[in-house]
Amino acid sequence: MSSSRRWAGVGGALVALSTALLTSRASAQGCCASGSSLTPIRLDLHERALVGVQATANAQHGSYSDAAEYRSIPDGASDLELRQTLFATFGAWSRVQGSLLVPWVETRRNAAGTPSEWGAGLGDLTLAVRGEPIQLLEYANVPGVAIVASVVAPTGTAPEAAENLLGSDATGAGVWRLGGGIAFEQAYDAFLVNLTTTASLALPRDVQMTQVSYAPRWNATLGVGYAASHYWHLALLASFEYEGAPKINGVTGRPRHHLEPALLVTHLLDDGLRVQAGVNFTPPAGSLGRNDLARLGASLSLVWSWL
């Protein structure tokens, strides 16, 4: 099957899934697509705490060159990452919530002509904080505003510490990363529009005899949530990430960027229980990525929350 036909099939499946969910809604259009429909770790209105587990699978289908050309992964090669993340969010005050994410990572990798290898281990822990100086719908015609901050700790196995031939047992970036950003959010009837922009910087480090300093990483995510019914919420997200060129022993490397759309479906099973499924994929169009990997993934989250 040619690459274009394969991707046309994936796109068609996504459109069909969206259409089916939108047209088979069990009840009338519901209000209140909430931030929790855009990401499972966010508290919904009135919630004070949540815990959850998210399972994701991402398979590399190609990569982008320095000339921003897409190339499919070579025949016989594969790269599959499975990740199970335990997360908890606590609303210390009505406008501030903090989250802790603890991932467990498994990677299956093989190059053409080599046997596949597996690696697994604890990934990098993330601590995230979200403050909402202006909450959604607090004022007419004024969007909700949130300040976000995060710290990623290098608790996983760094790439240079990996022992497998293809590095499949590397489960972390091996570096502290500090981030911050701002998010705007506005509701329009059953729709929610969210724009989140963040910047993060990994601290410099020495890798064996090599000094590595990193450039800032920028991310902008536009999300549109839709309450298809009182119990089914949809969200479309498009995330663009750009990271400047790192310096390795004073030599400037190459910047990278990619665009990754995602579709999320949230089903409310009870007031304190929701399940969220999603698909994400990096489009195989060269101009949308550079010096980066292209992947196709799916996720499934289960969230318990308390008022």
Next chain:
Amino acid sequence: MGRGWLVGCCLLFTLGACTPRDPAHTPSHPRLTQAERVLASDVVDTQSRTHSVGDLVSTKAWTALVFFSATCPTVSAHDARLIALWDAVRNHDVGLVMVASERDASLAMLRHESASRGYPFPLVWDRNGQLAAVLGVRYASQAFILSRAGEVAYAGSIDSDRRFLHDDATPYLRDAITAVEQGQRPAPADDAAYGCALALER
């Protein structure tokens, strides 16, 4: 540049954190108490007649107000419970009124919603959200019990459920009505409200 961002973020957060939550304590009407401003607020019924809240609450010793949103699942989920509550107290000295305060509400919409949901109690239009502002309402399904004097005897939720109803839910509003009828102070008298954020004019 970085310091400017930091200062801007701090100012923004301070602005939000300092926003008054209880309009009863704002100095916009320094000579009127909250009860007086509640009684002076106007609402419109589905026959297009304008009433003061004072008129509305004068017919019963106690009047329960529940704030309405046509699209809020919490309100829709509680329709049957509210109708049952009204049925239980209709012969008591207690009234029940739904109040629509959202900026996109209209009389035509309220007539349709009241009829389609089979509300036996009034659904009134709080045009411009005046009453909601006086009571500091932010969420649909938020419930109050007012005395004839406009004093708030209970502020909170209908019960402990949100979208999904459970048989073991704690009926806060019903318990509060029972308490005020017996001359007692409802407990909890200021519980959290669990509905949807209202789109108000402010």
